[in-house]
Every structure is written in C-alpha cells, then in structure tokens.
Amino acid sequence: xxxxxxxxxxxxxxxxxxxxxxxxxxxxxxxxxxxxxxxxxxxxxxxxxxxxxxxxxxxxxxxxxxxxxxxxxxxxxxxxxxxxxxxxxxxxxxxxxxxxxxxxxxxxxxxxx
Amino acid sequence: xxxxxxxxxxxxxxxxxxxxxxxxxxxxxxxxxxxxxxxxxxxxxxxxxxxxxxxxxxxxxxxxxxxxxxxxxxxxxxxxxxxxxxxxxxxxxxxxxxxxxxxxxxxxxxxxxxx
Numbered sequence: 001x002x003x004x005x006x007x008x009x010x011x012x013x014x015x016x017x018x019x020x021x022x023x024x025x026x027x028x029x030x031x032x033x034x035x036x037x038x039x040x041x042x043x044x045x046x047x048x049x050x051x052x053x054x055x056x057x058x059x060x061x062x063x064x065x066x067x068x069x070x071x072x073x074x075x076x077x078x079x080x081x082x083x084x085x086x087x088x089x090x091x092x093x094x095x096x097x098x099x100x101x102x103x104x105x106x107x108x109x110x111x112x113x
Numbered sequence: 114x115x116x117x118x119x120x121x122x123x124x125x126x127x128x129x130x131x132x133x134x135x136x137x138x139x140x141x142x143x144x145x146x147x148x149x150x151x152x153x154x155x156x157x158x159x160x161x162x163x164x165x166x167x168x169x170x171x172x173x174x175x176x177x178x179x180x181x182x183x184x185x186x187x188x189x190x191x192x193x194x195x196x197x198x199x200x201x202x203x204x205x206x207x208x209x210x211x212x213x214x215x216x217x218x219x220x221x222x223x224x225x226x227x228x
Contacts, residue, residue, distance in 0.1 A: 004156075033215060042117075042203050042218035043157070056213035090156055092216075099145050099207055099214055100164065104157040 002027055004093050004105035012111045013081050021076040021108045025093030031055075032074040033102060034066060037088040049074050050096050078110075086112045115139050115208040119219035126194055127227050134189040134222045136204030145207040146187045147216065148178055152200045160202075163187060174198070199226045 005024045013019050025032050031050045035043035045058035049068035063079045072093075078085055088109050092102035120135040138144060145164050149157040161172025168180040178189045187204060201223050205216040 035216075040221075042205075042220050043216070045215040045217070048213050048215060050213075056210050056215060058215070092157075094214070099209070101147055101159045101162050102214075102216060103159075104149070106156040109154075 004091055004103050006089075006091050006105040006108050008108060009106070010109045010111075012113060014113055015081055015083060017081050018077065018079045019081060019110060021078075021089050021091075021110070022073065023076070023091030023093075023105060024073045025091075026103045029093035029095055029103070030072050031094045031096045032068060032072065033092045033094070034074070034076050035090040035092065036060070037090055037107070039087070043090055046076070081112045083112050086110060115144075115206045115217045117204050117206050117217055117219040119202075119204055119222050121222050122220065123223045123225065125225045125227060128196055129193050131192050132190065132194050132198075132224065134202050134204075134224065136187045136189065136219060138185050138187060138204075138206045140185050146178075146180060147205045147207075148172065148176070148187075148189050149203045149205060149218075150174075150200050151203065151221075157203065160189070194224070194226050196226050196228065198224060200224060 007022045033048040034046040037043040047057040048055045052068045065077045068074045088107045090107045091105045094102045116139045118137045126132045147162045148160040163180045171177045201221045204219045
C-alpha cells in the first residue's frame, strides 16, 4: 500500500519565479492538505482540497494556490516567489469524514535564492 | 481557534534515561490530539493519537502520552530512550472549520540523546 508521495524532493528557484509541487495521497484517501514548515518551526496549514475544491485555507496570500485532480492527487503552486517562501512543503492525506490522523509525505524542500 | 504550546524547544537526555516532552493545548469542548515525530530530512510520522476513551495512550516505539483535560495537557513520555529516538517531536491538535479538519502544530521539541 503506497503512502503519500511528493515530487520533487528538492527544488531551487529564484525570487519572482513560479513553482509547482505535486502530491499523490495514500491509497483510499480523498482529501489532501498542504503545510509549510519553515526551518526550526512547526508545520503551518496552507489549505485543504476535497472533491477538487478548496475547503479551507490558512493565513497564506493568494500567491499560494492549489488544485486537486479527479484521481485525488494535488498540486501546490506558488507565484512570485519570495526568499521567505523557502521551506519544507508537506502534503498530508486523509478521509474527508474522518477526524483521525493525517498521513504525511516526505516533503519537498524549496529553496528560493 | 485551537493552539498548541510545546514548553521545551530542546530536551537533551542520556541514553536509557526516561524523558517527558510537554504539550499544552487551548481548551475546547472536544479535542483530538496527536504526537508526530520527524527524523532529519524526512516527513512526519504519527507516534500516537488521542480521540476519546482512555486518557493513557500508547503509541509506537515505546512512547505513551496522557491526556489531562483539567490541565489541558498531552505530555509525551518514554521510560527509556535510545540513540535512535533523536528527532524533532511535534504535538498537534485538530481544528475543525466548516467541517474541514486541519492540524495545528506546536513549535516542536528537539530531543537529543547522548550516549
């Protein structure tokens, strides 16, 4: 049973550029959440997708956007990159009706120079 | 909105010694609590969870936690640690908004095991 997978593993971008990160949820899961983890901090909720719609959003600017596909996989897009966007981006999957744990992927390390 | 406070940013202990990592959450009518572990350059792995029932929760790798509603705490304990337990530990609480569950994490506690 494949767990949550994310690609790429690492990414280096320049300020002002755009980036797309990808996530495939755990088999059987229908909900994908994205978190940003800055160095030395706990993960911060960005947004959650279910049925290809954004259900809930954290305190992040509109430069952060996402998408969910019919197969439940998801993308996180960040436009006009800032140095402060450098972080580990974590994808987590779960079942929409569940209040149990979210399963996390290994993350994508984004460095903005 | 829910919040979580991890009281220690770093905890150094000797191998085979007991350890307690402290976590306090903001009060709520019902609460779902989690402890996750993050090894270097990896994602988060669930150690244990409290959803309801017994206040003493046992998890993987010999860890356990006790839910204390009156003190709004969910401290993580292990009676004897190993070098392999060196990692970052995160306490988290579920926050539900319009039916959507998000996890609210503490700042993390870095556990360092010394031989």
